[in-house]
Amino acid sequence: MLTGRVTEPQADALKAYAENAGLPLYQATVRALELGIAALAGPQDGEPVQAASASLDSDTIEGLRLSIENMIERHEAQADMLSQIVMRADLSDRLTQRALYAAGAAYAAALAGPGETEEHRAEIARDSDRIFARQLAKVQEE
DSSP, rough: OOOOOOHHHHHHHHHHHHHHHTOOOHHHHHHHHHHHHHHHHHHHHTOOOOOOHHTTTHHHHHHHHHHHHHHOOOHHHHHHHHHHHHHHHHHHHHHHHHHHHHHHHHHHHHHHHHHHOOOHHHHHHHHHHHHHHHHHHHHOOO
16 A cells, blocks of 8 residues: 655645545545556557546546636735735834834933923924834835
8 A cells, every 4th residue: 555645736636626526535536546547557558548537528627627727816816915915014014113213213302302391392292203204204115
C-alpha cells in the first residue's frame, strides 16, 4: 500500500471534481489515481485504457475546467484584497508614526513654554494641529 500527499491546488481540484461528479472525495481520489496511472502506463498491446477513463464525459471535463477557472479567479481576487490590506496597513503605520511625532512635538513645546496660561495651551494646540496636518499631508504624498 502506498500513501501520498497532494498540494493545496491539487486537493482543491480533487474536491471540485468530486463535487461535480457527485462522488465522495475518496472515490474521486481513487479515480484520479487510476486515470493518472493509466495515462503513465499507456495502452499495452492495443488494449484500451482502463474503463475509468471512459467515464469522463465532456460535461465532467467541462465542469472541471470551470471549477479550476473559478479557483483561479478566487485566488486572484484574494491576492488583490491582500495587497489592498497590506497597503492600508502600511498607510496606517505611517500615519501612526506621524501622529506620534506630532504628539511628541506638542509635548516638547508644552514643556518648553513660559507657563500654563490658557493662551499658551491654545497656542500649543494650534501648533500640534499644524504639525499633525503637515505630517498627514506627507503621508498622503508618499
